[in-house]
Amino acid sequence: xxxLSSLYAADVPHRAVVVYRYLKDRANKDGTCYPAxxxxxKDLKLSRRTVQRAIxxxxxTSHLQKEQRWRENGGKSSxxxxxx
Numbered sequence: 001x002x003x004l005s006s007l008y009a010a011d012v013p014h015r016a017v018v019v020y021r022y023l024k025d026r027a028n029k030d031g032t033c034y035p036a037x038x039x040x041x042k043d044l045k046l047s048r049r050t051v052q053r054a055i056x057x058x059x060x061t062s063h064l065q066k067e068q069r070w071r072e073n074g075g076k077s078s079x080x081x082x083x084x
Contacts (some may be wrong), residue, residue: 010061017045019054020063020083027083032071034078055081 003024007017022044026033026054037055058064063084069077 003010003048005024006060007063010063012057012063015050015054016048016057016061016063019051020032020058023060023064024083027081032084033083034080036078 004017004021007020012020019040019074020039023033025078033040035043037048037051040046044052050064055064055066059066065082065084067080067082069080071077
């Protein structure tokens with residue numbers, strides 16, 4: 001569990017640790033994944049807003065990078081998460 005040491009040192013809320021572990025578990029070898037906020041919330045039994053707050057906590061501490069992806073027609077697609 002060495003990858004959690006920096007999270008504990010950053011003193012992030014427990015919601016962020018849970019979401020980080022979820023994303024880390026689903027990330028590919030490059031550390032990227034793209035689950036929907038609603039999927040994360042449903043799987044972890046958290047509200048969508050709590051998941052959004054956790055993602056913001058992780059972005060502030062540079063443990064996670066979030067990137068909006070776009071469709072060819074210009075519409076929004078899924079978020080791409082890079083777990084660090």
